[in-house]
Amino acid sequence: MNQKQEEIVRVEEVSFFYEDFPAVKDVNLSIYRGDFLAIIGPNGSGKTTLLKIIVGLLKPQKGRVYLFGQALEEFSDWHKVGYIQQKATHFDPIFPISVEEVIACSLRSSQKVGRRAKDQSKEKIEKILKLVGLEKEIKKPITKLSGGQQQRVLIARALATEPEILLLDEPTTGVDYMTQESFYDLLGQLNQEHQLTIVLVTHDYGIVNKHVNKVACLNQKLIYHGEHSEFCQSAVVQELLSGGHHLVSHRH
Template sequence: MGHRHQLTDSVIQVNHLSFKYTSQYVLEDITLHVRKGAFLGLVGPNGSGKSTLVKCLLGIQTPQQGDISLFGEPLKKFSGWDRIGYVSQKANSFNSGFPATVFEVVSMGLYGKIGLFRFLTKKHKQKVYEAIEKVEMSAYTNENIGNLSGGQQQRVFIARALVSDPDLLILDEPTVGVDVHSVQQFYTMLKQLNQEHGITLVLITHDIGAMTDYVTDVACLNKHLHFHGDTDTFTESENEMMSTLYGHDVHMLTHNHDHSACEVPTS
C-alpha cells in the first residue's frame, strides 16, 4: 500500500511515448511527469504535437509506443475520468447564437456524472453556482452565453470543466481570440485555482511570453520534448530554448507585463 501512496502524488506520467497519424511521427520518445499541485505550461509552435499529446492523455488517440499513467493508474485501467476537466481548443468556436445561459452551459459539465434519465438536483445546482463563482462570473449567471466577450466565454467553459470538481484541469490554447488584458486576468485566475483550490493544471499554448509569470513548470514540445523543468530554470535558458524549438532566433524581451512585445512567430 505504501508504494501506492507514493504513486498518487503523480498526476500524469508519460513514458517514452511515440505517436503517428500516418507514416511520420508527430511525437517521438516523450517522457513527461506532472506532479500533484503543479501548473505546467506545455509550449511549442503550431503543429508541434501539443494537442495530439493531450488526445493521447485523454485516451482519444492511442500511441504506437510508450505508456501513460493517470493518477498512478495505467491509462487502460483508468476509470476516474470525472477527476479530469478538459477545455478544448474548439470550446470557443461554438455557435454563439445558441440560446443558452451561463448557468445552463456550466451545468453541462455535470451531465456525464448525473447519468441517463436523471435531472439536476438542488445539490447539483449549488455546485454550478460555486463553479461560476470560482471564475468570477456570478454577475452573468442568467445571461446568454452569446452576449459575453471571448474572455468571459472562456471563463464559462473553465467553470464547466470545474463543476465536477476535477483534480486535474487540461486547457488547450484557452487564450486564442482573447484580448491581451483579459489574458492576464485569465492567467491570474488560473494561478488562483492552482494555489487556492489545489487543482493541478496543464496549460497548452504557443504563447510563451505571457505564461512564464504564472506557471510552476514548463515543458517545450516540438515532436521531441526539448525542455522539461521548473519555470526558473526555463527562463535562464529561454533564448537558447526558443531557437531550438522554433528553428530560428527569437528574441525574448524582458517580462514587463506588456506581453504583446514578446510574441513568438507561430509558423
C-alpha cells in the first residue's frame, strides 16, 4: 500500500448535539498519513466539536470514529496522538512550572519510573526543544515566555511522545501575525521533513493555505473535503463568501 494512502483517522456518519442544537451532522471524513489538513468554517460551524470527537473528548450521539484502524473506544495507543487545544496558552498565571517540566510530565506520564527513563527523557526534551528553537529556555517558567514561545513549548510537548498525528485547535489565537507565520512554518516543516500528519482547526485560512494540502470545510455538515489546490476554485468558497462569512482575518 502506498504510504500516503494509509488511513489514520476515519469519521463515519458522526453527529453531535448540544442539548437539541446540532453542532456536527452526518460527517464522514478520512485523514491519511502525511496529510496537512485544515478544517475551516464560520464561527459555530462545529470545527472544535469535530476535533474533540476525534480525540475522544466528546462522545458523538451518532456515528463512529476510528484511529489507526481501531474503534476509538478500543484505542489505547494515545502516544501516537498529539493534541493542542484551543486557548492552550491561557495558563493559570500562578502555575509554577518550567518548560522542562511541561514536557517531562507528558513524556513521563506514559513511561516507567526509573533512573534510565529519567536520563532518556532529559536527552529527549533537550533534542525536542532544539527542534522548536527553545533549548535556551529549558529552565524558564512557561508563564514568563512570550505567546509564540509558549506555543512552541506546547508543540514540543505534543511531539515528545513521538506522535504520528498532531491535532491543533486554533493554536495561534491572540498571537501577532509574524509569530503566527513562523509557527505555521514550523508545522509545515514537521509535516514535510518528519512526515507528521497534521490536522489544524482554523478560522483564518489565509495564513495556513501555503502549507496545507487538504481542506475540510464544515458548517455543521461537511460541505467540502478535498485537495487544497481545488478548494479555492470550488463553488463552496464562493458560496461562503457570498454568505458574508470570512475565511481570512483582516490584518492591520
